[in-house]
Amino acid sequence: MRPSHTKALVDLIKQYEWRAFHYVYDSEEGLYRLQAILQALDDRYKYHVRMRRLSDVTAAHEDLRALDKLNKLENRTETFIVMDLSKEKHYPKVMQQVREVGMNKQGYHYILGTLEFLNLEMDRYQHGGVNITGFQLVNYSSDYVREFLKIWKQIDSDIWPLGGYDHIPLEAALAVDAVEVIQRTIVQLFTNYTSLYQLTFRRGEIYNYNKTKGVPCVDPPVPWMHGEALMRGMVSLHIPGVTGNIQFDEFGFRRDYKLDVYNVGLNNAPSKVGEWTTKHRMVYNNDTTTTMDKNLTSDSAYKVTSIMEEPFLMLREKPPPDGKPYVGNDIYEGFCADLAKQIASRIGIEYEIRLVKDQTYGVLVNNETDEWDGMVGELMRGEAQIAVAPLTINSERERVIDFSKPFMDIGISIMIKKPEIKKPGVFSFMKPFTWQLWMCIIFGYIAVGIGIFFVSRFSSAEWRRLPTDRKLAYNNFTLPNSLWFAMGSLMLQGSDDTCPRSASGRIIGGAWWFAVLITISSYTANLAAFLTIEKLLTPIESADDLVKQSEIAYGTLRSGSTNAFFKDSKVSTYKQMHMYMDTKPSVYVDNLNQGIQRVRESKGKYAFLLESVHNEYANNRKPCDTMKVGHNLNSNHYGIATTKHLPINTAITLAVLSLTEDGTLENMKKTWWIDKGECQFQTGHRESKKKSLSLSNVAGIYFILIAGLVLSIIIGVCEFIYFKSKPERVPSAMVYMMPGVDSDCTDDDVPEEVKLANHRSSNGPCSPVNGNAGKNNYFGYLTQYSPPRITVDVDSNTAV
Ligand code: ASP
Numbered sequence: 001m002r003p004s005h006t007k008a009l010v011d012l013i014k015q016y017e018w019r020a021f022h023y024v025y026d027s028e029e030g031l032y033r034l035q036a037i038l039q040a041l042d043d044r045y046k047y048h049v050r051m052r053r054l055s056d057v058t059a060a061h062e063d064l065r066a067l068d069k070l071n072k073l074e075n076r077t078e079t080f081i082v083m084d085l086s087k088e089k090h091y092p093k094v095m096q097q098v099r100e101v102g103m104n105k106q107g108y109h110y111i112l113g114t115l116e117f118l119n120l121e122m123d124r125y126q127h128g129g130v131n132i133t134g135f136q137l138v139n140y141s142s143d144y145v146r147e148f149l150k151i152w153k154q155i156d157s158d159i160w161p162l163g164g165y166d167h168i169p170l171e172a173a174l175a176v177d178a179v180e181v182i183q184r185t186i187v188q189l190f191t192n193y194t195s196l197y198q199l200t201f202r203r204g205e206i207y208n209y210n211k212t213k214g215v216p217c218v219d220p221p222v223p224w225m226h227g228e229a230l231m232r233g234m235v236s237l238h239i240p241g242v243t244g245n246i247q248f249d250e251f252g253f254r255r256d257y258k259l260d261v262y263n264v265g266l267n268n269a270p271s272k273v274g275e276w277t278t279k280h281r282m283v284y285n286n287d288t289t290t291t292m293d294k295n296l297t298s299d300s301a302y303k304v305t306s307i308m309e310e311p312f313l314m315l316r317e318k319p320p321p322d323g324k325p326y327v328g329n330d331i332y333e334g335f336c337a338d339l340a341k342q343i344a345s346r347i348g349i350e351y352e353i354r355l356v357k358d359q360t361y362g363v364l365v366n367n368e369t370d371e372w373d374g375m376v377g378e379l380m381r382g383e384a385q386i387a388v389a390p391l392t393i394n395s396e397r398e399r400v401i402d403f404s405k406p407f408m409d410i411g412i413s414i415m416i417k418k419p420e421i422k423k424p425g426v427f428s429f430m431k432p433f434t435w436q437l438w439m440c441i442i443f444g445y446i447a448v449g450i451g452i453f454f455v456s457r458f459s460s461a462e463w464r465r466l467p468t469d470r471k472l473a474y475n476n477f478t479l480p481n482s483l484w485f486a487m488g489s490l491m492l493q494g495s496d497d498t499c500p501r502s503a504s505g506r507i508i509g510g511a512w513w514f515a516v517l518i519t520i521s522s523y524t525a526n527l528a529a530f531l532t533i534e535k536l537l538t539p540i541e542s543a544d545d546l547v548k549q550s551e552i553a554y555g556t557l558r559s560g561s562t563n564a565f566f567k568d569s570k571v572s573t574y575k576q577m578h579m580y581m582d583t584k585p586s587v588y589v590d591n592l593n594q595g596i597q598r599v600r601e602s603k604g605k606y607a608f609l610l611e612s613v614h615n616e617y618a619n620n621r622k623p624c625d626t627m628k629v630g631h632n633l634n635s636n637h638y639g640i641a642t643t644k645h646l647p648i649n650t651a652i653t654l655a656v657l658s659l660t661e662d663g664t665l666e667n668m669k670k671t672w673w674i675d676k677g678e679c680q681f682q683t684g685h686r687e688s689k690k691k692s693l694s695l696s697n698v699a700g701i702y703f704i705l706i707a708g709l710v711l712s713i714i715i716g717v718c719e720f721i722y723f724k725s726k727p728e729r730v731p732s733a734m735v736y737m738m739p740g741v742d743s744d745c746t747d748d749d750v751p752e753e754v755k756l757a758n759h760r761s762s763n764g765p766c767s768p769v770n771g772n773a774g775k776n777n778y779f780g781y782l783t784q785y786s787p788p789r790i791t792v793d794v795d796s797n798t799a800v
Helices: 006-016 028-040 061-073 090-100 143-154 170-192 195-200 227-235 291-299 335-347 374-380 395-400 435-458 479-490 503-532 543-548 561-568 572-583 592-601 612-619 649-661 664-675 695-724 752-757
Strands: 020-025 048-053 079-084 108-112 131-136 238-241 244-247 258-265 268-277 281-284 302-306 351-355 364-366 408-410 412-417 463-465 472-475 553-555 606-611 626-629 636-638 790-793
Touching: 006 028, 006 079, 006 108, 006 131, 006 258, 006 268, 006 281, 020 028, 020 061, 028 048, 028 079, 048 061, 061 079, 061 090, 090 108, 131 268, 170 227, 170 238, 170 244, 281 649, 302 335, 302 374, 335 351, 335 649, 335 664, 374 395, 395 561, 408 612, 412 592, 412 612, 435 479, 435 503, 479 503, 543 572, 553 572, 561 572, 561 606, 592 606, 592 612, 592 626, 606 612, 612 626, 612 664, 649 664
Parallel strands: 020 048, 020 079, 079 108, 108 131, 302 351, 553 606
Antiparallel strands: 131 258, 238 244, 258 268, 268 281, 408 636, 412 606, 412 626, 463 472, 472 790
């Protein structure tokens, strides 16, 4: 009948964030429960638990003192004790001794595993400063219990020892409910199975089906034949009772029950602070929290510390519509001003925003005295209770103050001055290939031209007969023709009738075409990107880039979590960065504005390390000359900070969560970051913008075309002038050398028209080429056929 309070204990421990506590118990059962508690604490290695078993609950002074002494030895200022005793009646006994040994002062916190907190006379503890939390199963304000107590009060306490009072001990309440359960089950059993009565109960006696009398108490005992049916009936029961809703799970344990959570503290009579239910776990009452909370809400408003940081908190610029000056919290605007307002209205508290005196976030300034500056210090010293600011959650701070669940995700990022945007030049069509590749193409072109020239010379397939004189053969692949063929292929144009017919020539041609195909396709694929992209070439892209160079200085805020991150980091890059910054303290800045200004003014020679949301905001403000580079260095969050164990912590967290869930925070972020943005483009997104190609991107190719045209006109004019002075219009014949071909060249052999064509040659048509005398060097003349061809007498295999 007694519901388990293990999960409720776990939730309280988690809620209070007791990382180190004493677990005091007095029976095996307590030990089992501790095991269950440790298993239920998510990361049990984070918890430091000391167990102490009380061998005699009436003589626990020594155990309590020993426990206290241990705590003092460890220099702990606060003592957290979970007391989990096997019987309700043990609690008053041990608590009495707690008073006697003086462990009922400020600094002592207890969670009691009792389920009858209200019967413990807790009002005795409201002046010592101790803080005690426990559970109450019987809900005296429920109608059922009130009705029941009316009868309970009237019964004779001489006959019924616990009755006759206006309250009921837990044991009695459980017994009452147990009887109720049995009675209801039997009634239900009889209703569903009417003949059971006749078979089982006769003349006040219990019978079995086999007609034997009574429950057979033999050895080994045999269960009563109806036991199982009765059990099944009880498990399926769902009734109200003195101890609340009565329902059992399949194993016969209580389910769907509720425990009221009570607390007593300094000047705070035992009061209900919340409820623990199996369904919703711990739910706190916002209006009936503890003394501190009550005092604050009634006497004075919560002091909320914050820091002037755009767009989190700023002084209102626009005058009010009615002309009256702003007062109180209204003088501020910004994300944090809105957030504080939303949270206060959701949890129903008054607050007053005060700017942090030293305008810093907070770092540990003195290790020995655990002294902090900034907002963290103000919370620790009690100068403020809440900090609503872009305050980063980190483990060092979590040790001394409490944080709500995060309201914004951030990470440390790098801000630099935006570099000039590089426009593609007029020769950007050259960019798709590196110069090495261009050289390869040129050499390939020359090699193929020469290669095909040579192989064609040796191959008979390339020699054709002259249509006018079948005795004569000619070869198309002169050197210029070969080069022209290679050029035609490269430009995907082909070259008229100059096409290889020999196998060797075709192999070279095929290989060249394949190379050209791939080259041109790759070029085309790359070209678009190089012609249209306006590239933002940033000098650094990451923290590693920063470390590797010495030209650009970099720094962080002097006091804050970003600085602490680099200081404590074990990553070598960040360690090096910290070393650099520490050896050059001038890189630190006092506030974010100073850092951003420094980036803007130092012509790209200073990079600022700051949290991403500040970075994004500043980049979206005029003069729009800063940008964020690279990924965030870490991932972190902003949370609302409060003094340790402020009773409204949970309420604040719940409010933050509901603001996140209903999208309010997202909207607020949009309002202050996007809607108030002043720059057209977000940094780094220019590349993605589609643009049509402009002349400036491709002007280079027209320069080449113009140069080609001009050159050809000049050469044309030169040719004209040159040939004008000569009467012959026939182009000069050319002589080719072809080793191995015997030539009997005499002037008589040469046809008249060829002679005419060679008129200009001072030495005559059979003259040695390049001054190399000797018949064997000739292989023939070129006739006036155009384009120039090599002609050979086929019969005599003699070149003519
Ligand atoms: N938000 C940071 C903090 O809480 C400030 C920073 O160091 O960047 O300390």
